[in-house]
Amino acid sequence: MEVLMNKERHRTNRRLFQIYAPSKIIEMYRDAILTRWNDGYDVVFGTEAMDSIVELPEGPSMIRKISKLILPTMIDGDQITVVVMYRSPKIKHLVSLWHQDCTKRTDDKFYEWITSTHNRLGAMDSLGMVEMFLNETDWNVALVNLEGLKKDDWDVSSFVACEILGEECKGKVLKGLHGSKPIVTNVRNGQRPPNVPHKTLDEMDV
Numbered sequence: 339m340e341v342l343m344n345k346e347r348h349r350t351n352r353r354l355f356q357i358y359a360p361s362k363i364i365e366m367y368r369d370a371i372l373t374r375w376n377d378g379y380d381v382v383f384g385t386e387a388m389d390s391i392v393e394l395p396e397g398p399s400m401i402r403k404i405s406k407l408i409l410p411t412m413i414d415g416d417q418i419t420v421v422v423m424y425r426s427p428k429i430k431h432l433v434s435l436w437h438q439d440c441t442k443r444t445d446d447k448f449y450e451w452i453t454s455t456h457n458r459l460g461a462m463d464s465l466g467m468v469e470m471f472l473n474e475t476d477w478n479v480a481l482v483n484l485e486g487l488k489k490d491d492w493d494v495s496s497f498v499a500c501e502i503l504g505e506e507c508k509g510k511v512l513k514g515l516h517g518s519k520p521i522v523t524n525v526r527n528g529q530r531p532p533n534v535p536h537k538t539l540d541e542m543d544v
Contacts, residue, residue: 341355341360341363341364342400342403342404342407364407364408367408368407368408368409368410371383371408371409371410372410375410375412375413380503382498382503384421386461388467389460389461389467390460391460391467391470392460392463392466392467392470393458393459393460393463393466394460397470398470398473398474401470401471401474401475402474402475405474405475415475415476415477415478416476416477416478418475418477418478419477419478419479419480419502420471420475420477420478420479420480421480421482421498421502422464422467422468422471422479422480422481422482423464423482423484423494424464424465424481424482424483424484425462425464425484425485426483426484426485427485428462431461431462432459432462433448435459435461435462436448436451436452439451439455464481465481468481480502482494482497491510492510493510493511496510496511496512496515497510499512500512
């Protein structure tokens with residue numbers, strides 16, 4: 339996503355950008371997508387960095403760049419589906435962002451963090467993300483309620499494969515993967531700050 343951002347306002351030290359020019363990186367992504375598409379494959383890509391689009395002034399232009407610069411021209415809008423995850427209750431999502439930020443630096447208390455953070459909480463604005471994609475593209479947009487998936491005993495990756503991509507599934511599991519469990523990554527366990535008691539969360543959510 340960095341390659342689509344305003345270079346003056348959002349600088350990066352990632353090694354990839356030290357080796358290749360932004361135009362080359364865009365070309366590499368476009369060629370990789372085109373190759374797989376021409377081979378008859380569905381193409382799935384995603385990143386948490388997409389959260390930043392909704393809270394950046396250049397967010398709409400970044401979406402247009404994805405369409406014009408990265409996606410091959412022969413792919414029509416009705417062949418593209420954007421899947422936006424809606425996480426609830428929102429207060430638990432907010433606490434999760436607090437924990438994530440604090441483990442990177444110090445164990446700030448919630449008040450200290452929320453009154454000083456540079457995190458603009460774009461990750462929480464799922465509806466804003468949906469609105470932006472509907473305004474800027476002719477793509478299909480699916481808003482998925484994560485709490486609903488959990489209650490209905492769906493794994494997120496299986497839901498996307500079965501219900502969004504329309505792959506052959508059996509019992510909410512992609513055919514051929516029965517007996518195997520999805521690998522869960524990017525989860526921090528046993529790190530401070532400690533979890534907030536449910537009673538406190540309920541009071542915050544009022």
